[in-house]
Amino acid sequence: MTELxxxxxxxxxxxxxxxxxxxxxxxxxxxxxxxxxxPQALAGESVxxxxxxxxxxxxxxxxxxKGAAQAVASELGIALVSCDTSPxxxxxxxxxxxxxxxxxxxxxxxxxxxxxxxxxxxxxHLTSELCGWVEEAFPIARDRRGIFGHSMGGHGALxxxxxxxxxxxxxxxxxxxxxxxxxxxxxxxxxxYLGSDRGLWAEHDTCELVRSRPRxxxxxxxxxxxxxxxxxxxxxxxxxxxxxxxxxxPLTLRRHVGYxxxxxxxxTFMGDHLRHHASxxxx
Numbered sequence: 001m002t003e004l005x006x007x008x009x010x011x012x013x014x015x016x017x018x019x020x021x022x023x024x025x026x027x028x029x030x031x032x033x034x035x036x037x038x039p040q041a042l043a044g045e046s047v048x049x050x051x052x053x054x055x056x057x058x059x060x061x062x063x064x065x066k067g068a069a070q071a072v073a074s075e076l077g078i079a080l081v082s083c084d085t086s087p088x089x090x091x092x093x094x095x096x097x098x099x100x101x102x103x104x105x106x107x108x109x110x111x112x113x114x115x116x117x118x119x120x121x122x123x124x125h126l127t128s129e130l131c132g133w134v135e136e137a138f139p140i141a142r143d144r145r146g147i148f149g150h151s152m153g154g155h156g157a158l159x160x161x162x163x164x165x166x167x168x169x170x171x172x173x174x175x176x177x178x179x180x181x182x183x184x185x186x187x188x189x190x191x192x193y194l195g196s197d198r199g200l201w202a203e204h205d206t207c208e209l210v211r212s213r214p215r216x217x218x219x220x221x222x223x224x225x226x227x228x229x230x231x232x233x234x235x236x237x238x239x240x241x242x243x244x245x246x247x248x249x250p251l252t253l254r255r256h257v258g259y260x261x262x263x264x265x266x267x268t269f270m271g272d273h274l275r276h277h278a279s280x281x282x283x
Contacts, residue, residue: 004133060084216250
């Protein structure tokens, strides 16, 4: 069994912010992640965890350094786990030629097209490896998990919550790519990772998943800034709103005048999202 490597740990808000890595079979190399433990966990209590999926070009460091999440997490008694956005050890020709495909842009799915299929297995890494790693190493409950994310990570959070109903009890997203099969970012990624079969694309498209396998037990919380430069071309929250209305999928969609796609937007509404998860996970 591979060992957990501690890269750094810091005391914060009565808890502990840590940065770690461990060898991943799914991604054929070491994968980095971060864990914030609230003071309740340090006192020996088993706490629920919310998993955060970052967006394009980001990493496991963005939530702990920019998300303004630890103070509220300490108050609520929940752990925060964040993973990287792609494998980074094994490299392929041209994998960093574009910021929206390849390195830093794994889209939280298991690739089927070579060469990416060998290591770009982010769905398996997250659902089969990372959850087990943190629950083995830290006082984190094995049956109380939530998931949230931003942009590409919002796509990942919503689609994985729908694809793995037994794994995640709560879900939310900031400015998510809700219909990747119908927008340039998603079309590029899905073609490169999954190939030309749009039936496979639908299995990772939140709007299509809502129509085929809604989760009536979960209310999806989505926040979207109306000054977001990607709103009309890439995000299209109205498509999610329509899919949820048609299927009866519970959805709280909030639109905010003046807010953009940045972590200033995320930090502003972070507390609302963590309380949304805590209301379910502590329930």
